[in-house]
Amino acid sequence: MTTFGTFVSGRRKQLGISQKDLAGMILREEDGVAISPQYLNDIEKDRRQPTSDHMVEQFAKVLRSDADYLYFLAGVLPADIRNKAMTPEAVVERFKAFRKS
Secondary structure (H helix, E strand, C coil), rough: CCCCHHHHHHHHHCCCCCCCHHHHHCCCCCCCCCCHHHHHHHHCCCCCCCHHHHHHHHHHHHHHCCHHHHHHHCCCHHHHHCCCEEEHHHHHHHHHHHHHH
């Protein structure tokens, strides 16, 4: 089963990027500081998850991957979906439709 971490690790290696270099390209939204190589290692080993939409989007851009797929692997809904005002019934209906496809 592919996880966010295994995808990031595999894609990073496929693109020939070191952990240190990739960590330097992923900035935290709150302060604009790059994540540490240890933090990236924790993500790749599935000990941590990205902490924001901003971080997921950066991984997608740097790894030349679709952000929606990375959101799926991280187990989070993108903000544009998450922030829609939906009734509980509408949410359940959409999940059922997703499961059918």
